[in-house]
Amino acid sequence: METAGSRRPLRTPALLALAAALLAASAGCSSGSSSASSRSSTDAGSGTPAPAPSVSSDLQTQYENTVAGVLPSVVQITAGDSLGSGIVYDSKGDIVTNAHVVGSATSFQVTLADSSSTLAATLVYSYPTNDLAVIKLTSPPSGLKPAVFADSGKVAVGQIVLAMGNPLGLSSSVTQGIVSAVGRTVSEPRGEDSPGATIPNMVQTSAAINPGNSGGALVNLSNQVVGINTLAAGDSNESGGQAPGIGFAIPASTVTDLANQMIKDGKVVDSGRAALGITTRTLLADSSGSGSETGAGVVGVTSGGPAAKAGIQPGDVITKLGGTAITSSSQLSQVLATMQPGQKVPVGYVRGGSTRSTTVTLGTL
Structure with a gap:
């Protein structure tokens, strides 16, 4: 995630019904201080400052150990005029981000956490x-320290996490x-180098994710990466600005599954995500009622794909998937992200003003 100007804009999605107040994390606890009512009149009038609350030495030690243990695995990536973060994946020099x-770049400069010199990638x-x-x-170089990735299924709400990276070039x-939550499905805004991905099962965190943090590590206090820092939520009431305390990370299990495929096969061969085999654009009915239906308008259909086999054609407007009404292309992507390849799903659509329905066996994205 990068700032405007010399870096790409920070990813900020529209909030997905995240109105619930987030839990607050405390970095330590107080001990050994008395209440104001129990202070003696001499203490109260002495002008001597009260002692600072002590921090749990055990928790502080865990923080310090985690930073020391994981930070060497977090790198800075420069792609043209863009700046972001990455995580050392293996000793062979593979880095996930x-x-x-990376945008449209194919070559990069990488700076390790313990070095000021750059390495080509x-x-x-x-x-x-x-x-x-x-x-x-x-x-x-020798001595690369690959990160350890956690089992995403064991990530729990309330778990303390640290976000590591290079925000604002720091x-x-x-x-x-x-x-703060798990299992979020989040749609990114469309950008210069991004079609606006819809990503399922994301980890929501209150740890600050700022421009330059993208691609960095969200880690637990067992020195394990639980996710890749990806974007901060946008506050619709603040003209698209960041919503403090709401950030998202791609879960570790998704990262390792896809990264292993990229390294082994040079591409993703099985995303594990459902697809209809169509391209769409959002359509909105006009106020007179004489315009097109509101929904995801089908622009293209993959020959022999799931939608084609079910009879869906270009020009159709998808208005329902499963039990969910569809009002936009992004909503269609969000609903699909919660489904599985091979699942049979009823699809409602409009063709030439006539409402129709069919059942689609979902394929793989």
């Missing part, structure tokens, strides 16, 4: 559909928070 960090594969990419160091920075 966001697709929007080239693109292995970029997969904008899930906003993930892998790049590889041209001459990997290398090797760390912010802290908690896991």
Whole structure:
């Protein structure tokens, strides 16, 4: 995620019904201080400042150990005039990051956390559909420290996490928070180098994710990466500005699954995500009622794909998928992201003003 000007704009999606107040994480606890009512008159009038609350030495030590253990695996990536972060994936020099960090570039400069010199890297594969990419160091140095990735299924709401990366170009920075939610489906805004990916199962966090943090690590206190920092939520009441305390990370299990495919096959061969086999654009009915239906207008249909086999044609307008009314292309993507390949799903659509329905066996994105 990059700032405007010399860097790409920060990713900020529309909030997806995230009106619930987030839990607040405390970095420590107080001990040894008495209440104001129990202070003696001498203490109250002495002008001597009350002692600072002490921080749990155990928790502080865990923070310090995690930073020391994981930060060497987090790198800075420069792609043209863009700046972002990445995570050392293996000792061979493979580095995982966001697709929007690499953009359209194929060569990069990488700065390790313990060095000020840069290393050359080239693109292995970029997969904008899930906003993930892998790049590889041209001459990997000895002593690279690959990160350890967690089991995403064990990430729990309330878990303390640290976001590591290079926000605003401030290398090797760390912010802290908690896991605020899991299983979020989030749509990114369309950008210069991104079609606006819809990503399922994201980890929501209160740890600050700022421009330049994209592609960095969201880690637990067991020194494991639970996700890749990807975007901050947008506040619709603040003209698209960031919504403080709401950020999202691609879960570790998704990262490792897709990265392994990119490294082995040079591409993603099985995304595990459902698809209709169509391209769409949002259509809005006009106020007179004489215009097209509101929904996802079918622009193209993949020959022999799921939608084609079910009889859907270009010009149709999808208005319902499963039990959900569809009012836009992005909503169609969000609903599909919650489904599985091979699943049979009823699809409602309009053709020439006539409402129709069919059942589609979903394919793979």
